[in-house]
Amino acid sequence: MAILQTYNDVRAYMDRLGLFSMDLGLGRMESFWAGHHAPSFPIVHVVGTNGKGSTSTFFESVAREHGLRTGLFTSPHFVTPRERIKVDGRMLSREDWLRLANQVLETPGGDTLTYFEFQTCLAMLAFMDKGVDVAIMEAGMGGRYDATNVFSPQLTLFTPIGLDHEKVLGSTINAIAQDKAGAMHADGVAVTGGQEPEAFAVLQGRARALGIEFHEAREVAEEVASPLGLRGEHQRDNARLAVAGWRLFAGLYGVLPDDDAMALGMEQAFIPGRLHMVRPEGMPQFILDGAHNHHALVALGRELRHEGIEPDAIVFNCMADKTLDAMLPLLRGFGAGPILCPGMAFERAAAPEDTARAIGDRAVAYFDLRAALEPLRGTCGVVLICGSLYLLASFYELYPEFLRLKE
Structure with missing residues (x-):
């Protein structure tokens, strides 16, 4: 059996x-x-x-x-x-x-x-x-x-x-x-x-x-x-x-x-979450990137500059074991807009309040990604989501069609 x-x-x-x-x-x-x-x-x-x-x-x-x-x-x-x-x-x-x-x-x-x-x-x-x-x-x-x-x-x-x-x-x-x-x-x-x-x-x-x-x-x-x-x-x-x-x-x-x-x-070749550009109905253009450490954020910043993209807003959170000191200056340099910090349903995830506090005045903490995205509904511009593949997972759970999975 x-x-x-x-x-x-x-x-x-x-x-x-x-x-x-x-x-x-x-x-x-x-x-x-x-x-x-x-x-x-x-x-x-x-x-x-x-x-x-x-x-x-x-x-x-x-x-x-x-x-x-x-x-x-x-x-x-x-x-x-x-x-x-x-x-x-x-x-x-x-x-x-x-x-x-x-x-x-x-x-x-x-x-x-x-x-x-x-x-x-x-x-x-x-x-x-x-x-x-x-x-x-x-x-x-x-x-x-x-x-x-x-x-x-x-x-x-x-x-x-x-x-x-x-x-x-x-x-x-x-x-x-x-x-x-x-x-x-x-x-x-x-x-x-x-x-x-x-x-x-x-x-x-x-x-x-x-x-x-x-x-x-x-x-x-x-x-x-x-x-x-x-x-x-x-x-x-x-x-x-x-x-x-x-x-x-x-x-x-x-x-x-x-x-x-x-x-x-x-x-x-295709894999989600690597400078993946999508636009759900009623939402702004999203750039989804799993950059989750200093090295990856440097590469992400280089690509944004290469394509002339300055995000109007950033959605960011990471795992609690990440070292933020080297990451945050890069993150702040991506754009001058607000930084939205959602909670993630993973035991290793950093508390959104802690991440927002570390980032500074531009950051706002949200319970989860759905709550963080709601203020963006109906707006234009470009929004970057990065910091953790698990944060991107929350996005793909909301919009699974962008995964392009093959049975």
């Missing part, structure tokens, strides 16, 4: 695990996978601080346009956990989620997994079940001890490393880079996008210690000039890393790169 009876039972079980429950270490994952055959397909691991989701999405889209059956695991989700696991660009069915969730729980150790570990295992079982040709796994917050690192990926892509999750990973670029560098494996190949010198030195040192190939994306691939499905000049850096990764992958596995497929994959 199945342990869980419906997809809603699966959701309820994951909710009980706790979205933000963390217990770094690979012991539970290693015990779980001791009872399963290793995946027979190659695994591409995307690790870093910013740009992981975009880079993963570009790589998957290019691989799919080359005729490969793809598995993609990303996080977090906006409205439904089903967004996290896709095969050939489509979410798994609710029936697949139920069947695979029970398979996880019926495996010894399956009932000890954390929220993220449970979904990581379910994703890999799904990719094995569906017979994918390649699995693209976006790491969570870590590297060495991230649940996605248990699979010994053949190719690791490093997006820019910056200060984030300092209370877990360390308070310096060096410490965080040391953790991320731990995602490299002795039998793998690694490629990195642009890095701070300190982070680059750590990655390069780890690769040398392992004796593996270590490449810089700019030395493998030229800047991507074709249209991208994701807005922003900074996405060209993510696209270049994905192209470099794809070329290395193609060389490793005998795939003939096709320029037309490459261009089409870049143009059709």
Whole structure:
């Protein structure tokens, strides 16, 4: 008899695990996978601080346009956990989620997994079940001890490393880079996008210690000039890393790169919340961006200036563990209008009153996003929503049509 009876039972079980429950270490994952055959397909691991989701999405889209059956695991989700696991660009069915969730729980150790570990295992079982040709796994917050690192990926892509999750990973670029560098494996190949010198030195040192190939994306691939499905000049850096990764992958596995497929994959790639411009009926133009740390806000500010956009208002809040001191001057510099600080229904979310107090006189606290958006109804102009992917999740819950989900 199945342990869980419906997809809603699966959701309820994951909710009980706790979205933000963390217990770094690979012991539970290693015990779980001791009872399963290793995946027979190659695994591409995307690790870093910013740009992981975009880079993963570009790589998957290019691989799919080359005729490969793809598995993609990303996080977090906006409205439904089903967004996290896709095969050939489509979410798994609710029936697949139920069947695979029970398979996880019926495996010894399956009932000890954390929220993220449970979904990581379910994703890999799904990719094995569906017979994918390649699995693209976006790491969570870590590297060495991230649940996605248990699979010994053949190719690791490093997006820019910056200060984030300092209370877990360390308070310096060096410490965080040391953790991320731990995602490299002795039998793998690694490629990195642009890095701070300190982070680059750590990655390069780890690769040398392992004796593996270590490449810089700019030395493998030229800047991507074709249209991208994701807005922003900074996405060209993510696209270049994905192209470099794809070329290395193609060389490793005998795939003939096709320029037309490459261009089409870049143009059709889509992931919500990355300079995503939408306009719900009766509302102003919204720019949705998940920038949630200093590095990402710098990139966001650069893109706003590049496009000549000065928001008339900003909607902002973040997780309580974020360091606001470096973020707030950037936020205030985006525009001179009001800054609306809504509450978020997540246990780690900062209290809107605390965020508003830290920002200053321009800021107003609201109970939730719906309340914060109500004064904007019927107005014109441009409103920026940023600070947390979980804040964007609140928006997409109100307007799910903008997620462009495929069943």
